Amino acid sequence: MAVAPTPAERFIQGILPENPVYRQLLGLCPTLAVTNGLQAALTMAGAVAFVLFCANIVTSTIRHLLKPHLRIVIFTLIIATFVTITDRFLAAYMYGMSKLLGPYIPLIIVNCIIICRCEVCASRQSVFAAGADALGQATGFALALVSIAAVRELLGSGMLFSVQVLPESWPNWVIMILPPGAFMTLGLLVGAVNWFEQRRSEQAESERG
């Protein structure tokens, strides 16, 4: 069996080489749904980071007590608890954002990035590795959301963080704010990442050969 990655490796892997959105194509529902503006995208990324970190830490702490056939129930229970806390916290302290994101915050419960990290890393490795893994994956997720949201907000409304950036004469491409814009942006960016990745591995190959 391969040696388990170290905490540092887990952290680095999550950001680009195993980016949850661009490389694993996980968590696409929020990626498509809340990336029409940077503020919403960052709030979602923060909420997912909090839930992912807490769920990984708790799962790793109790990993020796897990029974194989009951582990998924326990993962779901842990995730649902932290999602509910996040949802209530946003409703109390960021009410406008909470209304804007609406059901997408409770839907973090079914975000497969989190349960995937519990299964792949936290239920097998130390608390330290699980924490580093959560931070890496959360950073990767935030990067993905922010990159997609930046393209969509800029082209769709000429703004970044609700501040006008492009000249007023820019004809706002409304389609970028609408769902088709999300699919197109995600598709093009995934394609671009794949292209770079392929070029990089070809280069590495030729250097070795």
Next chain:
Amino acid sequence: MSMKPLHPMEPIEPGKLERLKRNYLVQAWLVLMLALFFGAALAGVHLELAPKIAANKTNETYVKIPEIILGSELAEELAQQGEALIVEPHTVAVEKEQRRIVYTIYEASYPDGKLAGWVAKSSGQGYADKIELLIGFTPSVDTLTGIFVLDQKETPGLGNKIITLDWRQQFSNLKTLQPIEVTKGGASDPNQVDAITGATISSRSVTGIVNNAVADLRGPLTAMANARGK
């Protein structure tokens, strides 16, 4: 020659400890403990944050009342003149099928004291979770001025369209004397609203909440309006 019947192997009687270990509840001890612990933690979070969330909703209610009663254009005009509606909260209890339902009612008046309208807060079960609505009435309570969705968790892209102005606007100027009906494919009668495509249940839920509130409150509100007129 007949076949010898097959005898299943006699199961070995498991010991008491083994039986206990196989018990579902014993196997699930961690799930149960975590559920209890997390349940308590969530109750704590709720106790701490619920008043804050309720205050946020009340704030939003007060901000939205002019828009619900006057429409966004008139509300903006009033705000530009530096004037605001004077809003006074009341509670109205209605006895229905041996249950007591308490509504929060907001009475809105112009700065000169003239009654501008009423806003009632009501809620009911939606497709996914509870839907909370604000429902606006004209001073005489015979017409709806509009509705606003305070809280909902309907399906994104389908049911959550109940929050859009386009859909909500259908409720403006509906008469309160007869119940509102939901139709698919083009509202033609005066008291009909179009269902959202793919979200008939959410559309019916909102309409049902409005109909219930209208049925419960038309009497009490008319009485309050008359009492004011004297």
